[in-house]
Amino acid sequence: MAKKPQIVILGAGYGGMIAATKLQKKLGSGEAHVTLVSKHKYHYQTTWLHEPAAGTMHHDDARIEIDKVLNSNRANFVQDTVTSINKDEKKVILKEGGELAYDYLIIGVGATAETFGVEGVFEHAYHKWTIDGVRELKDHIEFQFSKYRNETVHKDEDLTFVVAGAGFTGIEFIGELSERVPKLCEHYDVPREKVKMYVIEAAPSALPGFDPELVEYAMNLLEHRGVEFKINTPIAEVKENLVVLKDGEEIPASTIIWATGVRGNKLIEESGFEAMRGRVKVDADLRAPGEEDVFIIGDCALIINEETERPFPPTAQIAMQQGAVAAENVMALIRGGTTSNLKPEILGTLASLGGKEAMGTVNVSFLKGRKLYGRSAYFMKHMSDNRYLMKLGGPLLVLSKGRNPF
Amino acid sequence: MAKKPQIVILGAGYGGMIAATKLQKKLGSGEAHVTLVSKHKYHYQTTWLHEPAAGTMHHDDARIEIDKVLNSNRANFVQDTVTSINKDEKKVILKEGGELAYDYLIIGVGATAETFGVEGVFEHAYHKWTIDGVRELKDHIEFQFSKYRNETVHKDEDLTFVVAGAGFTGIEFIGELSERVPKLCEHYDVPREKVKMYVIEAAPSALPGFDPELVEYAMNLLEHRGVEFKINTPIAEVKENLVVLKDGEEIPASTIIWATGVRGNKLIEESGFEAMRGRVKVDADLRAPGEEDVFIIGDCALIINEETERPFPPTAQIAMQQGAVAAENVMALIRGGTTSNLKPEILGTLASLGGKEAMGTVNVSFLKGRKLYGRSAYFMKHMSDNRYLMKLGGPLLVLSKGRNPF
Structure with a gap:
């Protein structure tokens, strides 16, 4: 009897979760071993995190325990952090628990903040769009209000909130925060006019890729709630409680939120995949170029939109489609068939x-x-x-x- | 027609509120003018503040809008801070709004932390038992949990809580915090054993004045919840995130709470009243020695317990009894009668x-x-x-x- 093939999925994001659940549903009993590896014992909905970040949703509502979704009779779950991938020996090295050998690997290890070379982001700005990251941001925001109020000499910078980036994440976050600010002011006995909110964007428009009418709608609404936009305004540096703009202006702010986009997990480049900003330009069937048995999905995969000839932005809906296709393709290979190509659909x-x-x-x-x-x-x-x-x-x-x- | 006498009450604590409401109830229409002065437009229940401080009660539940209790037809309310009292000219100087002349003055301006000369308390410890103060403490505590969890390298001091003082306030606070810690750990995905709680007391026993059996009951219960007591252990100095004990031990802690007792508001000494630790040893009818028309109540008044020959500790129940007696005595003087003495009752x-x-x-x-x-x-x-x-x-x-x- 041949050994059962080992399928290892790295990461419990949108792509990894869809791949894992599809495999546990569609694989015949005994056809393969499936193992999902994730740092946390929960999956979280990255696209909802602007809400717990601003405190308009409980963080528990944005996460799902993996064992609620994964059937332990049909797939293993390993809670650990991947430190490297050894493609030659076909194994994954874990931080706590040794190694995992694979026959087929699906990599969906997500992203980190893209700083575009701006110094000070990791040290002085909230940049982690994770459960742990947004929970700290939410508590930090509330603490600024109570600190401001309790100080003998009130510091304006404690109630100044700067969001770097007017893309999806930045806009959705400031949408929640601006909606909550009147309630925060009431809770903390702080006059509404003391709170300043800025969104700073280097590009010539907010929300690139959106129809100009929609952009105008969003900006008007947010400005009406007190948000000030600085478009076409690159940031030079982030210091402690200070945003320095390229034009020389300085904005003192105790809360700086980095939302200028993401790059793929550094694990990708560290493991020897050729990548641009941490993203691998995968083949049409989602395999890493030159790899027979390694699929890359989600924020670490780069795919080109043929209509625009530009990369698709890394979104949850693309990651889910990739998770499904990667799972189908692994099954096809196990069964001796051929892989199919992703047809991205927005x-x-x-x-x-x-x-x-x-x-x-x-x-x-x-x-x-x-x-x-x-x-x-x-x-x-x-x-x-x-x-x-x-x-x-x-x-x-x-x-x-x-x-x-x- | 003679001018109506002006009664001014300073402070909306337990004593001031009882005095004000008693006067508005008992004074005949047109008999006198009553004005209550307070920094805040609310009265708060100091004896409940350990709960919002630890986050087991909403701070709004521990305060009452003054206009909910004071009838504006029978008493004026002035929201301002008293900067000084001029006994000779019989007037009160306010920070924002000029001066208030009085015929009778009831002073109940409360207390500040007693540091016993320990350096660093005001700079590095939470010491304000006010609505603003405990709201900041509560948010600070929560922020420590989320920060700890989100840090790449966890710092133990972020989950170390040191209470200086095992008297009433310190014990009631650690009671709430120790009760809440398991819930905080769950909310923040933090293992319970990472949280350390210390209560440090210079005196040879916790809860001085309580029966030893009761003290033992309290300490056992709190130790069972993970609180560590260091009794007979004076503190040498408080630094940023560090408590230095006289015996040389250092406890790194991001949250230091000062609860070693209080002294009277510095306004008392600054206004020329003879005081010990900000408290005036008042006459039996609560007048300041040598003053015909100035009553001092609450934390700024020192009265001796004749049974023990020691001062009564400044408590809410004594302050309330003093507020009532001061109000009665002011009315007696207006009506040409004589004052009565306080008979403190615990x-x-x-x-x-x-x-x-x-x-x-x-x-x-x-x-x-x-x-x-x-x-x-x-x-x-x-x-x-x-x-x-x-x-x-x-x-x-x-x-x-x-x-x-x-």
């Missing part, structure tokens, strides 16, 4: 703006290409969140962790 | 220990001198809290701000 791009506000476009059936604003965008965004949970864990997961679209 | 001394735990003695009717533990002490403590609210604002106030004794 079902919509919706940004939430705090409260019951959102905006974006949807590309499904009768709404194809339609711009949505306000409540209808909010509705569609939450419906799509629920669709993901349905895919991951069925209706009970939607019930326990789903979102009310109304 | 109705009980109950310390809460977190959760549904408390201990202490009660001196009323059938329970006279009885030692109480656990639930029954908790019941009596909350009943007495409610009695105060009843006195202050009647049954509706008990309903909105009262405590469930069960």
Whole structure:
């Protein structure tokens, strides 16, 4: 009897979770061993993290215990951190627990902040969009309010919040924060006008890739809530409690949030994959170039949008599609078949703006290409969140962790 | 027609509030003008502050808007800070709003931390038992947990909590914190054994003045929850994130709470009253020695317990009795009568220990001198809290701000 093939999945993000659940569902009993490796014993919804970051959602609502979704009879879970991948010996080295040999590897180890060479980001800015990272950011924000109020001499910088980056993450975060600020002011007996919020963007427009009308809608709404935008304004350096702009202006701020985008996990380059900003330009079937048995998905995979000839931005919906295709392709190889190619499909791009506000476009059936604003965008965004949970864990997961679209 | 006498009350603590509400109830219409001056537009229950400090109660539940209790037709309220009292010209100087002339003055401006000469307390320890102070402490505590968890290299001092002083305040605070720590650990994904709690006391016993059996009960209970006591251990100095003991030991701790007792507001000495540690040894009718028309109550008044020949500790129950007597005496003087003396009555001394735990003695009717533990002490403590609210604002106030004794 031949040894059962070992499938190892690294990372429990959107891609890894979809791959793992698909494999446990579709593999015949005894057809292969599946092992999922993750640093944490939970999966978290990165695309929701702007909410616990600003304190408008409990962080537990943005995470799911892996053993709630993974069936331990059909897949193993190893809680550990991957320190390196040895492609030649086909094994993964773990921090705590030795090594894992694989026949097929699916890598979905996520991203870290892209600083574009700006000094001081890792030291002085909140940059980790993880459960641990946003929980600290939320507590830090609240602490600034209570500290400000309790100081004999109030320091304006304690109530100044600077978001670097007016892309998806930055806008969604400031949407939540600006929505919450009036409540924070009430809770902490602080006058509303003492709070300053800035969003600083190096590019010539906020929300690149969005329709200009949608960008205007979002900016007007946020400005109405007191957010000040500085567009076309690169940052020179981040210091302790200080943002230095390239034009020489300095903004003292006790809370600096870095949201200028991500690059792939450094594990990728450290393990000898050729990568650009930590992302591997994968083959159409998601294998790393020249590798027979290694698939790369999510934030570490670079795929080109043929229509625009530019890379797809790393999003949850692409990661999920990649997770599914990688799982199918591993099964095909085990069964002696051939792999299929990913056909990326953008079902919509919706940004939430705090409260019951959102905006974006949807590309499904009768709404194809339609711009949505306000409540209808909010509705569609939450419906799509629920669709993901349905895919991951069925209706009970939607019930326990789903979102009310109304 | 003679000018109506001006009665000015400084401070909206227990004493000032009881004096103000008694005067507004008992003075005939047009008999006198009553003005209450306070820094904040709310009264707060100092004896409850260990709960919002540890995060087991919302800070709003420990404060009452003054206009909910004071009838603006019968008494004025001035929100301002007193900068000095000019006894000779019989006026009070305010920070924002000029001066207030008085015919009768009741001073109840509270206390500040007593450091006993230890350096660094004001700079590096939480020492303000006020709404603003405990709100910051609570947020600081939570921030330490999230910071610890999110750090790449965890720092043990971030989860070390040092309380200086094993008196009433220190014990009640650590009671709440030790009760909450398991919940904090769960919320922040932190192992329980990482949290260290110390109570450091210079005196040879915790809870001086309590029966040794009660002290043992409290210490056992708190030790069981993980609190470590260092009794007979004076503190030499407080530095940033460090407590230095006289015996040379150093305890690194990101959270240091100062609870070694209080001294009277410095306003007292600055205004030329003869005082010991900010407290004036008042006459039996609560007038400042040599003053015809100035009454001092609460933490700024020193009165001697004739049974023990030692000063009564400054407590809420004494402050309330003083507020009532000062109000009665001012009315007597206005009406051409003579003043009466305070007959201090200790109705009980109950310390809460977190959760549904408390201990202490009660001196009323059938329970006279009885030692109480656990639930029954908790019941009596909350009943007495409610009695105060009843006195202050009647049954509706008990309903909105009262405590469930069960």
